[in-house]
Amino acid sequence: MTTHSTHFDSPVGRLLALAANDAIIALHILGGKHPPVPAEPWLDSPRLPVFLQLRQELSEYFAGQRRRFELRLAPAGSDFQQAAWLALTRIPYGQTRSYGQQAAAIGRPAAVRAVAAANGRNPIAIVVPCHRVIAANGALTGYAGGLHNKAWLLRLEEGAA
Structure with missing residues (x-):
């Protein structure tokens, strides 16, 4: 499984997004606790469709125009x-x-x-x-x-x- 990454700025600071198989697997506010550590190199893919959708939905959220996210999510956990x-x-x-x-x-x-x-x-x-x-x-x-x-x-x- 290839992990894709991108960074972008937001009102709460710089964000790191990770995706795999067309789903968001992580979104971190950089400088916070528990930053992700790559097991293998991430492929920088800022134009990946799921990242474009994430940027759009977050822009709308921060502008007070979005109350619900529609992204495909796949967080790993118990x-x-x-x-x-x-x-x-x-x-x-x-x-x-x-x-x-x-x-x-x-x-x-x-x-x-x-x-x-x-x-x-x-x-x-x-x-x-x-x-x-x-x-x-x-x-x-x-x-x-x-x-x-x-x-x-x-x-x-x-x-x-």
Whole structure:
């Protein structure tokens, strides 16, 4: 499997996108936690159709014109991580959930810490909106792309960015 890559700038900083088999497998805010490490060289492919679609959809999102992404996604993770990430995609634009609510949504109400860990390993920032998960007391906690970016994304979705 060939992994394709591209970089581009955004309001939350420089982004690195990875794709394989016409699906996005990673989107990272550079400078954040858990940057991807290539097992083999990535093929720089900025004109790959899935990257063109990603750029378009992110541009619309950052302009406040897109609330739902339509990209084909293929993040690699355990079954538990996949369930946690799928639950993230079901949090409506402009809304937040607590880690406990997310754990309950996947049928594992006692797995709050495991859900938080899975969110911390979410390989597809913004599109798989782990920024929409906050502490039960309303505090902003943990975001691999930086808490300032999490706050900015939430303000964007509230119409205040």
